Amino acid sequence: MSTESNEVPLTPITATKVIAVEGKDELNLLSALKDQLGIDNIEIRSLGGKYSFSTKLKSLVITPGFISVRSLGVIRDANSSASATFQSICAALRNVGLPVPTKPLSPTKVDEEKPQVVVLIVPHGASKGMLEDICLQSVGEDPAMSCVEAYFECIKRNLGKLPSNLSKARVHAFLSSRDQPDLRLGEAAQAGYWPWTHQAFTQVKQFLSLL
């Protein structure tokens, strides 16, 4: 077979607390944060890729070891609509027979047969947005941010438009100001570039504590 270099080795679920995230950036950021908080009994699984979240969730719940999971967390970007994203997650949970929470950051009741489920839509409380917005908020006071804003004002002035995903672009611009200028959001978390003590991360910490 043609072995693709990006194949992820197959591993079973070994923890009783699992978080399903969308991609490697989310995985790396949450891993760094839970390490910072001294939490070591949570397994984070990246379900990124071309398949729908519903399909990926179905694959997750039939993975060897999932039967022992007592708490499942789902974290997703709000993107253009936090409520639509939450409803989409609820539909996927319902589809695989998992408990469905009534709102984000509100765990389902403890059930002996099924895991408790907690959902976080980021940024919490906003109608739209993504994980990048939380990170940008956390470094809002950083002196480099004024340079980032000036950079995009210049881009808009000279090019007549801004990047379609301005949050991602701003994160890249900010991270290019660091000692290691080529890190992605999640790698930057591992490198300690996001200040975990900032209130921007309060709901993410709360999410981890609810599992």
Added chain:
Amino acid sequence: MYKSFRIKNFRCFVDLKIEPLERLNLIAGKNDIGKTAVLEALWLHQGANVPDLARRVNTFRGLREINMDEPFLELFTDFNPDLVMEVQAHGTWSEEPRTLRVYRQVPRVVEIPASGSESLEQTAVEKSPLSERHSRYQIIFEYTNEDGKVFKSWGWPLERQVAPSVVELGLLSHQEFIGERPAGIFLAARHRPSGKEDIDRFSAIELIQKQEDIVRILKQVDPRVQRLAVVVISGVPMIHADIGAKRLVPVPLIGDGISRLLSVALAIANARDGIVLVDEIENGLYYGVIVNVWKAIAAFTRQFNVQLFATTHSEECIRAAHQAFVEDSKYDFHLHRLERMKNTIQAVTYEKETLGAALEAGLEVR
């Protein structure tokens, strides 16, 4: 074609259901979870009037002797002879199931069948014995077809002393005619098909001039293969291949992978409209060729309308099968994983989307 089946009280299974089935079915799971037992149960169901299969599934496991005092205990969950093993299957034949029930029974009337009866098959060597004795128990194969008609076949362990120090064990059996049934061919992991079985199957393919179909599959593993032939050396026939050398080469000498694939291909070609059961299908196959092997097997099973069930431990084999079927015109493939849940073994089935998502995300599927 089987659409689903349910196994009760067989080997390690209390009640196992696997559905939905596809034309090609890979069965995965940890060691000692019952992958081979699934194949055995299907084989018994396909040969529902052949009690000797009860002996042969044990032989494949290395259990060569029949325990005359307590025969066939190994078939039943927890070795409990009071249980009735059952395999019930739904398929494309009808809405109604076909059910095989297997159990032990003390014969009410001792019938020694007349020699030469067509309904009897005796696996012990035909010699005038010095003495012989039957087991106290018969093994009963009670088959109910889709019309609700019941057929009972039986096997009766027989021990014969044919010389002062030679005792032979066999199974005296009665096979009730249950209608024409397509073939069911089992390729065990330990018990490689004998040269004779492969030669018989190859000869059948030669008769209908379909050798090129077999060669086409073998080329996926070794492109040098041009032609096959049965060559008899010192009275022993063996399948040889023309690989462009000065002389033909015995296939087993070329390699384990091609030898295994030849057995699989011959089994498929000889099981038209039936099933082929392959234990540890990846044995001997180099990872670099598995995708193309799967594509060739898929085409071959469709050509002969064969349903294939195979076990595997290999992540590469599963990934290759998924890739092969995604690239094929039809994804007629499912992965079934056996898993222990609350002291019973159950099956989890992956279809195209869930398997693709799991493989992409690195979620274990075995």
